[in-house]
Amino acid sequence: MNATSNNLVIGFIGLGAMGEGMVTNLLAAGHAVRVYNRSAEKAAASVAKGAVQSDTPFAAAQDADVVITMLSNDAVLESVTLTENGVLAALKPGAVHLSMSTVSPDTSRKLAKLHADKGAHLLAAPVFGRPDMAAAKKLWICVSGHAPSIAIARPVLEAMSQGIFEFGDDPGAANVVKLSGNFMIASCVETMAEVATLAEKNGIKPEAVLGMLTSTIFACPMYQRYGELILKQQYEPGFKLSLGFKDMNLIQKVALESATPMPFLGIVQQRYLSAMAEGREGQDWSAIALNARHDAGLPVQRQF
């Protein structure tokens, strides 16, 4: 949490559950942070810790060394970036826009080009981790785009994460990696849902099966976290199912454009589509596990 001599002026736009923790860590590292959020009242916690509140994205970005956007989808990112009072109009030459939202690689490429035309640089820098990991400085970040700008942004990324992975010059590359990771999570959920259902239909305790496998050959965070959610059927909103659906559609677009058949993705996308059709968009995105139960004739709410 030590401040360095190279402290930067940072504009931070988007104070959702993730953003707040990230701002806290940036402040702790000694950076000057200006924050903007559409609902201004959400900025209070950050201001209390030392951030300065801005009235517009433009104000947050003006004269900043680095601007970070952490927003819910492509449309919001484009709007915040390209509007008259937006980020791009305010950036000084050489400034770096760290786009940390989960968006499509095409959006990153398009925006990166518009930034370059102005002498600034947009990097894609999406993250893995939930709000508790953002607060604990435990995010994993994948970053790609203009190499010298990555060097500039590195201390900022380090202040928010436990690890940074670079993916070259293409500003869309990091988005492909992030979407791939989310697809892998969805696949791991579907796999465990099928196994848990098979166990239950064969009179074997699902918690015993997943308990063994996720503590031995699949002993890693995703299997453990989502295995537990599946077993407890705790599908209160964590990461919304509608956002998972959006991400599967984004990666499918990448697959279609690059002519990459992905049959598992096809299955998973159908699961999300079915859950959306049933009005379950507000559940945690791992609730696609309920489809396997339903298709096997099990009561969707398991009895304990």
Next chain:
Amino acid sequence: MNATSNNLVIGFIGLGAMGEGMVTNLLAAGHAVRVYNRSAEKAAASVAKGAVQSDTPFAAAQDADVVITMLSNDAVLESVTLTENGVLAALKPGAVHLSMSTVSPDTSRKLAKLHADKGAHLLAAPVFGRPDMAAAKKLWICVSGHAPSIAIARPVLEAMSQGIFEFGDDPGAANVVKLSGNFMIASCVETMAEVATLAEKNGIKPEAVLGMLTSTIFACPMYQRYGELILKQQYEPGFKLSLGFKDMNLIQKVALESATPMPFLGIVQQRYLSAMAEGREGQDWSAIALNARHDAGLPVQRQF
């Protein structure tokens, strides 16, 4: 590898790559081990370490406290067990037959009943782990069946493993768990194959993508081991593809009989079927990853 006061007489049948390491650990734990293998010359290494060679399964099993079978499929297990010179005819009352092969739950149930009729007990005790793990006493064992017999067999299982998981009275249950684990591995291979292919077709290094994901949110043995095989395209026989195909067919039989739809299993089974059709049954079972490459128009042998 301290010998205990409760040393047992063990018959061990099936000295393949796995069996040899397991016998070594049983001897090291102080048990008396009699070994049988169809090709008798394979017993030499075990004999050198102190095992006694038997001429028939019957001879290996006679008067043994515990008989272990470690064979390649259901048919061989049934033959070794039920033939005139076989295990079942030799077992003394109260003896325990540890069936450690990957076979169908129905086979275990059928054989367990035949054992019980004779006053002996068959337990299903399949393992996770490759030959190096067998040699290092690092297997994971799932066991199910007659509870008092599990208690008798426990020191034997402990002598070969780093962990033992019990799944109740049904002698088929442990087989369902083992097959489920193998399905999860096949799913993890397919998932990574799709992701690696998508990366390559988008100009991103697959080793960078899998490198990140298998060292962070998917940091567990299966993703790391198979991620590496996929990236290096090292498909020399480890665990044969034809055996993986057999296991997918066995678990699908369980799914059909228990009315459990498993769409991921459907995809994976098609992959194995296609690999078999192409004459690739001798490759490592993770070589189903080549199908994703082919379908995406990439050269099946990657150029480095």
Next chain:
Amino acid sequence: MNATSNNLVIGFIGLGAMGEGMVTNLLAAGHAVRVYNRSAEKAAASVAKGAVQSDTPFAAAQDADVVITMLSNDAVLESVTLTENGVLAALKPGAVHLSMSTVSPDTSRKLAKLHADKGAHLLAAPVFGRPDMAAAKKLWICVSGHAPSIAIARPVLEAMSQGIFEFGDDPGAANVVKLSGNFMIASCVETMAEVATLAEKNGIKPEAVLGMLTSTIFACPMYQRYGELILKQQYEPGFKLSLGFKDMNLIQKVALESATPMPFLGIVQQRYLSAMAEGREGQDWSAIALNARHDAGLPVQRQF
């Protein structure tokens, strides 16, 4: 319906909904028919038309020129054929056993060999058509096996059908064709179910869409018959869903043994599996169309 000079002695075993109409047509063609059915009272209608009732399969088959079996599955066929009082024990040299049930090709091959050992011949001769078509002499028959026996059996087949198609010497071939046809019907049902659901979810009348397509580019019996069932959701037992499931499993076995990946079959099999899991085995086999509705969040019973 003209009797020919070559009238034959025929044993007919299995007087279900199909068998009764077939016997009627055989009698009308002038053949002497001896009938056997496990529930003897089902023979009454055939006897009233001139058939002679037999007490055992053996009695029906003894001295017959041709024996026809029309049974529900492989197990019943094997039992009726191989039991002590069964068909095979009774057959005279040169007699032809027309196996018209929908069974696996392996069963036909195995039984054909046993017949040949006795100097008789089993042909696979499964049919397309429902009971009304059997009664109206409108069946389509696919036949394969020993060529001279096909020549002998031809007038018998002609007496029951509107068309006969030969598939060579392999006694299993006609079964593969029959199973393929049933798979094609299941695929056509799934296709129309998806289209009808898409229409309804887009505010378009499904009956208008299927009405157009099944009267133009898909104007053929299967699309019209099943299109109507799907639209009316009339799933009272016609051809039982559990039998459709059995057939998909039989063809999948053929696919696995011949290393033929069939992704559409994989989807359809999951549909049947899910319907079985929901306890809908007694509906018409086209009721797999309900799954598409369910997955799209539509009420499973459509409101008219």
Next chain:
Amino acid sequence: MNATSNNLVIGFIGLGAMGEGMVTNLLAAGHAVRVYNRSAEKAAASVAKGAVQSDTPFAAAQDADVVITMLSNDAVLESVTLTENGVLAALKPGAVHLSMSTVSPDTSRKLAKLHADKGAHLLAAPVFGRPDMAAAKKLWICVSGHAPSIAIARPVLEAMSQGIFEFGDDPGAANVVKLSGNFMIASCVETMAEVATLAEKNGIKPEAVLGMLTSTIFACPMYQRYGELILKQQYEPGFKLSLGFKDMNLIQKVALESATPMPFLGIVQQRYLSAMAEGREGQDWSAIALNARHDAGLPVQRQF
């Protein structure tokens, strides 16, 4: 081809293989036809039969009662319609724009709204049929949109078709129907490809199997036409595979937006994607049948 007293002035834009036959039939019905094509020389045949050549879409559409567009995709349709020298700028109040291309329903809805703002009307009126059927006045047309405009356009549609089907007020509805029909064709191709492959791998002549089934229970134009292409492996460009791929993507967009899971569509889309990845976009769209052969290890070019 009798001229009626209600002859209309028609602008026709897009003289590809389909358009030329359609124009011929419009002229034969007594209508005055002005034609426009980007490559002007393609108009020669139509002009020789009595059409008048226009220099721009605007000129073809000016003062016309009905304007017909028959173009390759959404982008071309939008460009021809909305450009300064385009159709919409030229339409007189009450004129009807018959959009007969295969495009997305959203494009029809958007353009219909823009037409209505000007007092004109766009109807979606896509067709089923290949160029030979267009020339023979044998098209099937599905039409939807503003009802009074359908009444106006009816004699024009009748002059080109053997049947017209109406789908209500939504200008996108007819596009959903057209895309559904194309999906059904792709499904029928995949189904027959799997069956033909299974037959060949079981030593049965695929032409015998498809020959039987497409002349009996599947005796309809699509099974017969595509069955023949699959058997002969004649995949010279008829309807280009890249256009089939486009259509599957369009219908998938409809499915995603209306939350309609369509697993068969998922499979078919993967087939097109794989064919595109292999550089086969120029083959006939039924060439997805080659994938089933490949996956089963058969030589992709069949030996005769």
